[in-house]
Amino acid sequence: MSTTNTQVFLGTDCGATMSKIGGVWADGTTISTKLHQRATNSHLGPHAVVSSWIAAISEYLAENQLDWEHVNSVGLAIPGPYLRYGVLGHSANLPAVFDGWDFHTAYSQALAQKAGRAIPLIAGNDGAFGGVGEAQRVRGATKGSVLMLAPGSGLGSAYIDADGLPLQGDTLAGMETAHMAAPLHLLGAKPYQCGCGRTWGCVELYTTLAGLPYLLEEKLAAYPDHPLAKSTQSRKEKALSLRGLAQKDDPVAVELFDFQARAMGLHIANLAMALDPEFVVIGGGLMDPENTTEAFRERYLRIVRDTARPHLWPVLRDRITILPSTLGELSQAIGAALAALYSSRR
Numbered sequence: 001m002s003t004t005n006t007q008v009f010l011g012t013d014c015g016a017t018m019s020k021i022g023g024v025w026a027d028g029t030t031i032s033t034k035l036h037q038r039a040t041n042s043h044l045g046p047h048a049v050v051s052s053w054i055a056a057i058s059e060y061l062a063e064n065q066l067d068w069e070h071v072n073s074v075g076l077a078i079p080g081p082y083l084r085y086g087v088l089g090h091s092a093n094l095p096a097v098f099d100g101w102d103f104h105t106a107y108s109q110a111l112a113q114k115a116g117r118a119i120p121l122i123a124g125n126d127g128a129f130g131g132v133g134e135a136q137r138v139r140g141a142t143k144g145s146v147l148m149l150a151p152g153s154g155l156g157s158a159y160i161d162a163d164g165l166p167l168q169g170d171t172l173a174g175m176e177t178a179h180m181a182a183p184l185h186l187l188g189a190k191p192y193q194c195g196c197g198r199t200w201g202c203v204e205l206y207t208t209l210a211g212l213p214y215l216l217e218e219k220l221a222a223y224p225d226h227p228l229a230k231s232t233q234s235r236k237e238k239a240l241s242l243r244g245l246a247q248k249d250d251p252v253a254v255e256l257f258d259f260q261a262r263a264m265g266l267h268i269a270n271l272a273m274a275l276d277p278e279f280v281v282i283g284g285g286l287m288d289p290e291n292t293t294e295a296f297r298e299r300y301l302r303i304v305r306d307t308a309r310p311h312l313w314p315v316l317r318d319r320i321t322i323l324p325s326t327l328g329e330l331s332q333a334i335g336a337a338l339a340a341l342y343s344s345r346r
Contacts, residue, residue: 007072009344010060011336012053012107013126014078015040016093016153019053021060022333024341026072028136035290035329036060042094046101050110058114073120073344075336076107077129079154082172086123092179092195093154093210122343126332128166128175131158132342133335134281137326144278147271149264150331151208152284154178159275164342178204183266187259190218206263208284212239215256223252243285247293257286261300265307272308272316283325290328297324 008031013020019040023031038056041048057074061067081089086104090096104123111119131148138146143162150156155178159167168174179202184191191201192214205211213235220229228238246253268280285291286300305322312320325331 006066006070008066008070009072009075009337009341010057011075011077011129011333011338011340012057013129013330013332013336014049014053014076015126016042016079016091019049019056020330020333021053021056022133022327022330022337023060023064024334024337026341028338028341030327030334031064033327033330034063035288036063037329042098045095045097046103046106050103050106053107054110054114068115071115071119073122073340074107074111075129075338075340075343076103076121076123077126077332077336078103078123079126079156080172080176085172090196092197092204120340120344122336122340124166124336124339125156125158125168125172125175127156127178128158128168129335129339130156130283130332131160131166131281131335132164132338133327133331133333134283134325135160135164135279136338138279138281138323142278145275146279146281147268147275147277148281148283148325148331149177149207149268150283150325151260151264151286152329153209155204155208155210156284156332157271159277177267177271178202178208180267180270182206182263183270186266187263189259189263203263203267207260207267209239212242212256215259216242216252219252219256226252228252243291247296257296257300258303261303262307265304266311268304268322269308269311272312272320276316277320280320280322281325282322283328283331285329287324288328 007026008023010023018037020037038052041052083089088101090099108121130150134148135146146160148158157175157177179196181200182203184201192205193199194202242253246257327334
């Protein structure tokens with residue numbers, strides 16, 4: 001499979017907890033759909049994060065009978081906001097030491113050192129690049145626009161236009177929908193303080209892992225005999241266990257993900273009023289067949305659709321298709337690889 005003239009385009013998806021690697025061949029087809037991830041190690045600082053990315057690429061290449069000589073360019077999907085291109089602002093899901101981090105320079109230098117040559121690097125919002133990956137699959141040869149929402153540690157968001165490119169805005173801060181205010185009056189929920197500093201109740205807190213510790217704490221008040229109510233685990237550890245519990249029909253976990261599905265449905269309705277997409281793709285770990293059951297995914301999507309529909313314009317109710325991602329947790333890594341490929345063609 002590997003020859004000296006083979007070119008591959010790789011993507012790194014930097015998550016708050018785990019970082020993933022994906023890749024595409026020069027024709028845009030995916031190298032592998034096997035999930036390859038390593039701990040981000042953000043608690044150890046920026047240098048450790050970059051070292052983890054480099055190690056993950058080396059492992060990915062070896063797994064696919066490739067070497068660094070085959071790497072044409074790399075895309076990096078990393079959550080914003082940014083101070084400017086390649087420089088991180090204050091991230092809601094990363095330690096404060098990352099504020100002002102010039103990740104583009106740091107990663108470029110590390111790639112060059114490992115490969116023994118300069119490797120082009122393109123960076124972008126993780127949600128936007130996730131949308132690039134999913135849009136390629138969901139619309140095929142059509143030109144319909146695609147809205148993607150990927151709940152994970154935070155909420156990745158993307159809008160992909162007819163040309164397959166993401167809307168990112170003048171400062172790469174476009175489509176940061178995670179920090180829009182949630183319609184708390186429709187959800188019957190309290191405003192929690194987000195990691196971004198806002199106190200109005202960011203959508204991210206009601207649709208992702210970021211808010212599960214808050215939601216779980218309130219829910220357990222009604223379930224004092226639940227094992228998590230008596231557990232000595234940290235709030236985050238308890239929250240991380242919920243997805244697995246939901247696959248076993250644990251009532252607390254199921255109720256919490258039902259709530260998050262309703263919150264997602266309302267968020268989709270608001271965004272559809274502004275963006276008018278043909279497709280809405282739900283990505284992230286909740287749609288990953290390796291980590292969730294078919295029954296769980298179908299229930300989540302049904303609640304999303306049923307919640308969104310009454311709030312859409314009539315013309316949109318039968319036009320918009322809401323469906324799961326096909327790349328699962330790899331969408332952002334594959335999208336970053338595709339962005340690197342598209343950039344190389346300019």
